[in-house]
Amino acid sequence: xxxxxxxxxxxxxxxxxxxxxxxxxxxxxxxxxxxxxxxxxxxxxxxxxxxxxxxxxxxxxxxxxxxxxxxxxxxxxxxxxxxxxxxxxxxxxxxxxxxxxxxxxxxxxxxxxxxxxxxxxxxxxxxxxxxxxxxxxxxxxxxxxxxxxxxxxxxxxxxxxxxxxxxxxxxxxxxxxxxxxxxxxxxxxxxxxxxxxxxxxxxxxxxxxxxxxxxxxxxxxxxxxxxxxxxxxxxxxxxxxxxxxxxxxxxxxxxxxxxxxxxxxxxxxxxxxxxxxxxxxxxxxxxxxxxxxxxxxxxxxxxxxxxxxxxxxxxxxxxxxxxxxxxxxxxxxxxxxxxxxxxxxxxxxxxxxxxxxxxxxxxxxxxxxxxxxxxxxxxxxxxxxxxxxxxxxxxxxxxxxxxxxxxxxxxxxxxxxxxxxxxxxxxxxxxxxxxxxxxxxxxxxxxxxxxxxxxxxxxxxxxxxxxxxxxxxxxxxxxxxxxxxxxxxxxxxxxxxxxxxxxxxxxxxxxxxxxxxxxxxxxxxxxxxxxxxxxxxxxxxxxxxxxxxxxxxxxxxxxxxxxxxxxxxxxxxxxxxxxxxxxxxxxxxxxxxxxxxxxxxxxxxxxxxxxxxxxxxxxxxxxxxxxxxxxxxxxxxxxxxxxxxxxxxxxxxxxxxxxxxxxxxxxxxxxxxxxxxxxxxxxxxxxxxxxxxxxxxxxxxxxxxxxxxxxxxxxxxxxxxxxxxxxxxxxxxxx
Amino acid sequence: xxxxxxxxxxxxxxxxxxxxxxxxxxxxxxxxxxxxxxxxxxxxxxxxxxxxxxxxxxxxxxxxxxxxxxxxxxxxxxxxxxxxxxxxxxxxxxxxxxxxxxxxxxxxxxxxxxxxxxxxxxxxxxxxxxxxxxxxxxxxxxxxxxxxxxxxxxxxxxxxxxxxxxxxxxxxxxxxxxxxxxxxxxxxxxxxxxxxxxxxxxxxxxxxxxxxxxxxxxxxx
Numbered sequence: 001x002x003x004x005x006x007x008x009x010x011x012x013x014x015x016x017x018x019x020x021x022x023x024x025x026x027x028x029x030x031x032x033x034x035x036x037x038x039x040x041x042x043x044x045x046x047x048x049x050x051x052x053x054x055x056x057x058x059x060x061x062x063x064x065x066x067x068x069x070x071x072x073x074x075x076x077x078x079x080x081x082x083x084x085x086x087x088x089x090x091x092x093x094x095x096x097x098x099x100x101x102x103x104x105x106x107x108x109x110x111x112x113x114x115x116x117x118x119x120x121x122x123x124x125x126x127x128x129x130x131x132x133x134x135x136x137x138x139x140x141x142x143x144x145x146x147x148x149x150x151x152x153x154x155x156x157x158x159x160x161x162x163x164x165x166x167x168x169x170x171x172x173x174x175x176x177x178x179x180x181x182x183x184x185x186x187x188x189x190x191x192x193x194x195x196x197x198x199x200x201x202x203x204x205x206x207x208x209x210x211x212x213x214x215x216x217x218x219x220x221x222x223x224x225x226x227x228x229x230x231x232x233x234x235x236x237x238x239x240x241x242x243x244x245x246x247x248x249x250x251x252x253x254x255x256x257x258x259x260x261x262x263x264x265x266x267x268x269x270x271x272x273x274x275x276x277x278x279x280x281x282x283x284x285x286x287x288x289x290x291x292x293x294x295x296x297x298x299x300x301x302x303x304x305x306x307x308x309x310x311x312x313x314x315x316x317x318x319x320x321x322x323x324x325x326x327x328x329x330x331x332x333x334x335x336x337x338x339x340x341x342x343x344x345x346x347x348x349x350x351x352x353x354x355x356x357x358x359x360x361x362x363x364x365x366x367x368x369x370x371x372x373x374x375x376x377x378x379x380x381x382x383x384x385x386x387x388x389x390x391x392x393x394x395x396x397x398x399x400x401x402x403x404x405x406x407x408x409x410x411x412x413x414x415x416x417x418x419x420x421x422x423x424x425x426x427x428x429x430x431x432x433x434x435x436x437x438x439x440x441x442x443x444x445x446x447x448x449x450x451x452x453x454x455x456x457x458x459x460x461x462x463x464x465x466x467x468x469x470x471x472x473x474x475x476x477x478x479x480x481x482x483x484x485x486x487x488x489x490x491x492x493x494x495x496x497x498x499x500x501x502x503x504x505x506x507x508x509x510x511x512x513x514x515x516x517x518x519x520x521x522x523x524x525x526x527x528x529x530x531x532x533x534x535x536x537x538x539x540x541x542x543x544x545x546x547x548x549x550x551x552x553x554x555x556x557x558x559x560x561x562x563x564x565x566x567x568x569x570x571x572x573x574x575x576x577x578x579x580x581x582x583x584x585x586x587x588x589x590x591x592x593x594x595x596x597x598x599x600x601x602x603x604x605x606x607x608x609x610x611x612x613x614x615x616x617x618x619x620x621x622x623x624x625x626x627x628x629x630x631x632x633x634x635x636x637x638x639x640x641x642x643x644x645x646x647x648x649x650x651x652x653x654x655x656x657x658x659x660x661x662x663x664x665x666x667x668x669x670x671x672x673x674x675x676x677x678x679x680x681x682x683x684x685x686x687x688x689x690x691x692x693x694x695x696x697x698x699x700x701x702x703x704x705x706x707x708x709x710x711x712x713x714x715x716x717x718x719x720x721x722x723x724x725x726x727x728x729x730x731x732x733x734x735x
Numbered sequence: 736x737x738x739x740x741x742x743x744x745x746x747x748x749x750x751x752x753x754x755x756x757x758x759x760x761x762x763x764x765x766x767x768x769x770x771x772x773x774x775x776x777x778x779x780x781x782x783x784x785x786x787x788x789x790x791x792x793x794x795x796x797x798x799x800x801x802x803x804x805x806x807x808x809x810x811x812x813x814x815x816x817x818x819x820x821x822x823x824x825x826x827x828x829x830x831x832x833x834x835x836x837x838x839x840x841x842x843x844x845x846x847x848x849x850x851x852x853x854x855x856x857x858x859x860x861x862x863x864x865x866x867x868x869x870x871x872x873x874x875x876x877x878x879x880x881x882x883x884x885x886x887x888x889x890x891x892x893x894x895x896x897x898x899x900x901x902x903x904x905x906x907x908x909x910x911x912x913x914x915x916x917x918x919x920x921x922x923x924x925x926x927x928x929x930x931x932x933x934x935x936x937x938x939x940x941x942x943x944x945x946x947x948x949x950x951x952x953x954x955x956x
Contacts (some may be wrong), residue, residue, distance in 0.1 A: 686939035709942050716914050717872060723914070728921065729939050 001502045002649070010635050027066045027505045031073050037118065038074070041111045042081045057120045067126035074119065078139065082108075082146040090152045098160055101153075102181050104142070112139035144189045150199065157182075161198060162205050165554045167241070169209065177259035180244035184413060187246050199249055202419065203256055206237075210260035218265055222275035224288040230261040231291055254298070263299040275445060278313045303358070311362045314345070318370030331376075331649050335384035339407055342367065368414040376655070381411055385447065386428040393439045401443045409450050416702045419661050422459060422518035423449075427505045429463060433470050434497060434544055455699060465503030466502060473497040480528055491521045498529070499541070512542045512565075515572040542566065543595065551611065554631035561611060562641045566591045566599045571611070579628040582621065597621040604643055608635060609642045670703055671710045678721060678733040686712075763823050765832035767916070770822045781817040792834055793841065800885045804844050807860045814864050849890075855920070861886050862916045873910035876902050891923040901947045908943055915941045929955075 004226050018533060019057040037054050040046060061070045085104050086691035092100040116123065116135040123135050133141065142502075147153060160183065166176045186194040210233070233258050262269075269292075270277045280288050289723070296302030321327065327334050343362050353359045371377050385408055393401050415421055432438045445467070452460040477495055514522065526538055549572075552558050563571065569589040573580060580588075586596060600621050603615040613630040650658065673693045684692075689712065690705050697703050712731065713722045724730035773785035790797045801830040809825030811817055817825075826832060829840040848857050861882060865874045874882070881898040887895050898919065902908070904926065927933050931952070936945040 687937060706942065706945075709945075712939075713914060713942055717912050723939065731939065 004279065011140045015366050018651050027061060027064065027069060027487055028389065030061050031066075031069060032062075033057050034070070034118070035073060035077055035482045038077045038081075039110075040113060041114050042107075044107070046111075046114055054118045055120070062122045062126045067122060070122055071126065071132055072318050074115070074135070075138070075142070078115075078142050079146060082142055086147050086150045086153060087591060089147065090150070091163065097156065097183060098178055101147075102178055102185075103159070104147075105181075105185050108143055112118070112136060140189050144193055148186075148189065154197070158197060158201055162201060165202065165240075166205070166209070169236075173647065183245055186732070191248075194246060199246075199252070200251075203252055206253060207256050207260055210257055211264075214261045214265060218268060220280075223269050223277075223280070223292075224275055226265075226269060227288065227291045227295060230257070230295060233257055233261060234295075258295075258298045262295055262302065266296070266299070266302065266305050270305055277309050281310065281313065281345075282347065286348070286352045289348060290354075293353050293356075300593065303356070307359055307362050310359070311366050314363065314366035315369055317341070318366060320372055322370055322374040328374075328376070328380075331380035332387045333385040334410075335380055335411070338367075338371070338411060342407070347504070364414070367411075367722075368416075371411065372412045375417070375420075375659075378415055378417050379424045379650065379655075379658075381408065381415070382421055382424035382428050384408065385425070386432065389439055389443055389447070390432055390437050391439060393443055398442070401440070402446065405443070405447055405450060409454065412451075413454065416698075417662075418455065418459075419665065419700045420659075423505070423658060423662060426463065426466075429466060430505050430544075433466060435546065462503045465500055468500050469503065470497065476529070482523060484524060484528060487524065492517055494521045494525060496525055496529075496635070498538075507541065507543060508591045509539055509541055510543055510595070512569055512589050514540075514542070514565075515569060517572075518568075542569075553611075553633045558638070559633075559635060560639045562639065563603075564599065564642075567603055567642060570596075570599060570603065574629045579626055582625045582627070585627065600625075601628065603627075604630075606642075609640060610638075611642070666701060666703065666707070667711060669697060670699070670708055671715060673697055674708070674711060674715060675720060678731065682733050683724065683730055684729075686731070689731065761830065764942075766823055767819065769826070769837075770819055773954045774819075781822065783815040785818070785902065786815065793838055795841070798885070801841050801845060801867060803861060803864070804848050804857065805841075805884065806864060807848070807857050808844060811864070814867055830921070839953050858886060858912070858920055859878065859917060862913055873912045879911040879916070891928075894923050894928050897929075898947060898949060901950050905946070905950070907946070911943070915943050918944055 168174045547568035549561045604612040613628045615626045673696045677692045773781045809821040811821045831837040831840045
């Protein structure tokens, strides 16, 4: 080494350049030692061995390139031992078979551990370079090959395991700990061993078992009991897995149970006579329904099956409800019925169906479907509200009121013809306001707010106008009396409600002849009002007013009668005559015939309110009748109410008339929509116009495509639109 | 879109020769002469009476469709009247300046009208011709039926028969407008009759035709 070289060399110690051969005999001897050790280990005599010596022996063998011999020796030795063990296990009788196997397995593992420790150097250096299986794994594989897959053991093992499971399923108690050990053993041997030797056959056998059992149950059980049994089995299987099977088996076995017990019998269960889904719904069987829900949720199409059956049941039930002519005689009852149905099913969905949104939607769509089957639904809902606001909610707390109104709003949302509802609501509200018969102003206003939130300002602006009119009228009256009290003196006390024409439902005004006393004070009011509000026109609505009259009957009985304006006009006539014919009354009052007949009927033919006497005493009013002041009238009440302007279900002709008005009102709305759409799109085809118009108007009503077409043609005639010259399906907007 | 321009017949042009140039009057001499044969002496317009005479000279019936065709050729504005201007227009186009030439021109006119492009124009003209009042947009059903037979009777006889039958039997429509009139012609051309197989009421056919098809199908059963 040239110490003067530029690079400094590291000082090296080199190994022997010549091979050190181990004496082959030495190798053989060393192997024998190890072999003997393995024997001892397997014979549970390991305590006498020296770990250090054995380790060193193995180390030397590998070091001196005798790894092959060591390894193959190991294989041979282990194999020999395992074959012995196999025979031992095979010979075990009956129940002891598994125990023996388990015992031997534990032993083997212990042995393997020790062997691995001894041969650790080989495991780390020889094994990887020669691409051999590591010792531990080798030990497992050999166990698999020679024990588990031994022809006399393999089938027996499988059968034994499956038999135990079967017995447990039929009620026996088995040794779960042992089972666990065995299945764990199989898992340790490799998941394919576990799967092939146990899991697959287990699943197949289970499928058969449950297929049979489910068939048996379904023949003899009702739906509820069957579901209970299925749930029990399902829980049982899950518990089984947790106790002695591999966790990954859980999902597989549960899907077997689900398939066999539930999925395969879904239709039959749901439609079972007397106990199926529909019966559960009718009888509010929350537990059963809840169970069905959670079980069916596990299988494909399960929930949709329940949902579909529920939907068709609801639709049918609803359809029957809304077409039941008996029930339809009482609108308030009818709506209450609908509300009850809604409540009932809401409860079912929240209690048993976990508030599942898809079910809620199904419920909503069913209600929407059948409520609109009856085209009087809007009217009836308004009548229901009228009843509640008039008297039904008397004494209710604010929260109770809100609850009722919110529920009715839910029904309102289902209506397709909201504009019809609006018309009736307006009429009924008008009657309530004018007769002063509303339970609470707050409740009324709350309802308006809800309608406004739902439908927008347009819907409620007129309704709010009605309230404003009432308030303004109050103020006007106070002012009137303040200014005019001197002049009015002893005249009748007048209370006027001034209604703005646009806001209130249009009524055909039929003037009648007011009694002179009334006329005077009315005129005074008119003068006063027009003095402060020039440019306005006042028309007396004699068909909507009321009057309180003091009447003295025979024997000095005094009563205060609350009557309608028409009735007042009739009664006042009897101040100057004791008896009058129908024609005389008609002539004097000029009340229209239909109203007059109704009026006279309520004055003469109703028990307890017959302030007039009629000859002849028949129920109906004919033009030949004669009326007399009924001197003999008595009532235990001082104040007697005769005239009421209560909201009622419309008669057939009235209904036709209202509907016609609604149809008329819809025409300009449709036209406005068409023009709006065409103005922005310029050119559009027929079907698109129909779709757009429907969409725009759907919050109020559902327009009829034929009506839309007619409106389009009308617009063409009036030159708002034209047909495209080239493509006849298109319409063009004309500026 | 806009109807043809105002229908008040111009009377000024009727004054024989006073406003026209010498050259023009020479050209139209014979035509004008023929005009004066039928025109009313005071108003200088051919009125219904004059037309009746014209018809007998032509040896056609007053109600014959060829008179309508003649009116179309003249672009006559007012039903039952021909002005000098209109007369000149028509006869010049027909290259006729005598009665015999005019008679001969009629069959040619018939053929001309039958050409699809011309027929469409003629067809809509026929409708407008019947709108006698200012701002009138519809003709009553009775007249519409007659007009349909006159104008379409030869070409689409079966359809016209059925449609007029329907129109007479229903009471919803009392008049017909231009849109419906044109729609029917389209209907005859596009929809096979009596099968009506490709008629789709979802398309933009006028409602009156939807109702007609429904009525027709009902009656077939």
